[in-house]
Amino acid sequence: MHSAPTALAPDWLAVPDDPDDLAAGVWPASAHRDADGALVIGGVPVGDLVRSHGTPLLVLDEGEVRRRAAALRDAFETAATAHGTSARIYYAGKAFLSTAVARWMVEEGLNVDVCTGGELQVALAASVDPAHIGFHGNNKSAAELESAVEVGVGTIIIDSSIEIERLAAITARTGTVQRVMLRVNSGVHAETHDFLATAHEDQKFGTPLADAAAMVARIRELSGLEFVGLHCHIGSQIFGVAGFRESASRVLDLHAELLEGGPVPQLNLGGGFGIAYTRADDPAPVAELAEGIVAAVAEGCAARGIDLPLLSFEPGRAIIGNAGVTLYEIGTIKDVVLENGSRRYLSVDGGMSDNARPALYGAQFSARLASRESDGEPVLSRVVGKHCESGDIVVDHEYLPADAAPGDLLAVPATGAYCAPLSSNYNHVPRPPIVAVRDGAARVIVRGETVADLLSRDVGITEPDSDALHPQTSEGER
Structure with missing residues (x-):
């Protein structure tokens, strides 16, 4: 795969000179990369946020x-x-x-x-x-x-x-x-x-x-x-x-x-x-x-x-949309070669349960590696979720570095509006926590769910063993 334009890419999507850049106006004004190339939002490194709260995670720049x-x-x-x-x-x-x-x-x-x-x-x-x-x-x-x-x-x-x-x-x-x-x-x-x-x-x-x-x-x-x-x-x-x-x-x-x-x-x-x-x-x-x-x-x-x-x-959207950034972890990667070009599929640990807008409206989003910078050439990619739906698309068209790998953090900006409100528990996936950041400090403003939370609503289960259920959020979010 290579960075040359492909017929699979829409006309509006240009091959970036730098697949690590953060487009002004799309990301919060505070968003930047630190000396190690990791994304920082509201003065808080995303790695610190993920270690405390897991992924997926909606970060809101207060x-x-x-x-x-x-x-x-x-x-x-x-x-x-x-x-x-x-x-x-x-x-x-x-x-x-x-x-x-x-x-x-x-x-x-x-x-x-x-x-x-x-x-x-x-x-x-x-x-x-x-x-x-x-x-x-x-x-x-x-x-x-x-x-x-x-x-x-x-x-x-x-x-x-x-x-x-x-x-x-x-x-x-x-x-x-x-x-x-x-x-x-x-x-x-x-x-x-x-x-x-x-x-x-x-x-x-x-x-x-x-x-x-x-x-x-x-x-x-x-x-x-x-x-x-x-x-x-x-x-x-x-x-x-x-x-x-x-x-x-x-x-x-x-x-x-x-x-x-x-x-x-x-x-x-x-x-x-x-x-x-x-x-x-x-x-x-x-x-x-x-x-x-x-x-x-x-x-x-x-x-x-x-x-x-x-x-x-x-x-509403004009106030809070660009303040939100959703963090995911890349799980699997597949290259699909077609007659008119090739595309890379990057699967993340969230999807249409935390961002239904692409499925509902065909909405377009952007994405960048968040845990590091890369010198890999930009490759036409599609970011998809973990749900049992072919329409479970998070970012339909984006150029991401060729060396993106499982375990990398991926950030999707402009998710502050109509993502959390439209979220669901499709496939019994818990909704992620929402963390506000400002001036180097972070605090949870909406608690993340666990599988135990979901099972607690099922009247066929008397006392779900929360310790035996694998949660989608960290210990600190239970």
């Missing part, structure tokens, strides 16, 4: 999370102020939520967005002020709505007519008034995977623009509901401003119409800001994105002769 949260907050607040309004940032907890992360968001001046009762409980356990929580979801149960009203959630985003009546019954019974927004579909199909595009008409979220005025009228009839604005989310992993600009224009037509019947103080344009998973990805800088979106709303309001509302946004 400093990177905080830096990105503050940058988004500052960018949108600056852009909003320049146009005569204000902006609020809600961290989209669905990207990854734990009590530690929720606290980081509050400390950086962000609100928190949740979409299930479970996520709400995590935020509350982190002592997030309920008034600074937004609650999404296309099928919020009566119990979830009751809980949200009881604790004083700041805003509930209504997703259907049924939810209006369900929530109205709760507020009537409890004698409360609940602030609500209405989620609408602008009809703008974001340039992303179909499963990530959330504002076109043929999908489960929100209500068509044509039906929204009647729904808002019904909300305004109910004394227990306070209508505070419209919400629209066009999708995820979006790099530019064009989709937001078009969506805002359509939603502002409805916004202007609704002003005739009462105040519409807020407009939430969602999130979905893209990040770099590979060197080929080129997301817009945060300041450019913020100015472009806010300017589009300001221009739209001016054209319609209406005041610019308070703006809110819900980034």
Whole structure:
């Protein structure tokens, strides 16, 4: 095998000059190699992390999370102020939520967005002020709505007519008034995977623009509901401003119409800001994105002769995605020679149970040797997991050193968002621990599972012998 380009490689994947380099923007800013060539994240060598916690292991750079949260907050607040309004940032907890992360968001001046009762409980356990929580979801149960009203959630985003009546019954019974927004579909199909595009008409979220005025009228009839604005989310992993600009224009037509019947103080344009998973990805800088979106709303309001509302946004991936790095150990290696080229398969000790995104969306990731540097020539490789599925792919296309070997540590960057939340126990594989690093210190923020944890849920086993079961995490994680 050799480093010459092959027909099996996609056009966007270039043969690297240095298969050990760490592409800026893909990895946490703190990531670098030490004098021995080993990867260091947040001031902590990955070898130390693996010795303490085993592999697979999700490492979250706390400093990177905080830096990105503050940058988004500052960018949108600056852009909003320049146009005569204000902006609020809600961290989209669905990207990854734990009590530690929720606290980081509050400390950086962000609100928190949740979409299930479970996520709400995590935020509350982190002592997030309920008034600074937004609650999404296309099928919020009566119990979830009751809980949200009881604790004083700041805003509930209504997703259907049924939810209006369900929530109205709760507020009537409890004698409360609940602030609500209405989620609408602008009809703008974001340039992303179909499963990530959330504002076109043929999908489960929100209500068509044509039906929204009647729904808002019904909300305004109910004394227990306070209508505070419209919400629209066009999708995820979006790099530019064009989709937001078009969506805002359509939603502002409805916004202007609704002003005739009462105040519409807020407009939430969602999130979905893209990040770099590979060197080929080129997301817009945060300041450019913020100015472009806010300017589009300001221009739209001016054209319609209406005041610019308070703006809110819900980034998740853009805050936490590039802060995460997953560490694996290489187990087996196979070379596959085909008519149009050759590819090397490197199997690691995790897979689709800790990163389902390649299987779900065909998502592309990067990878680098983490335990050492190499002078081996770059070879087209595919990183695959240990699960009994041919689609168990962690990194579909990457050039890795030819001398990569069993026992080497492999690092996959940009795994901070939608990896842990989508994780599973497929094939009875325990979910890995999550460790936060910052300024040379590491701490577990989510405990790793063991096989004993999984068997404890099986009612056919009375007392599983944890000592007799081989755990997937170290002694210190039990």
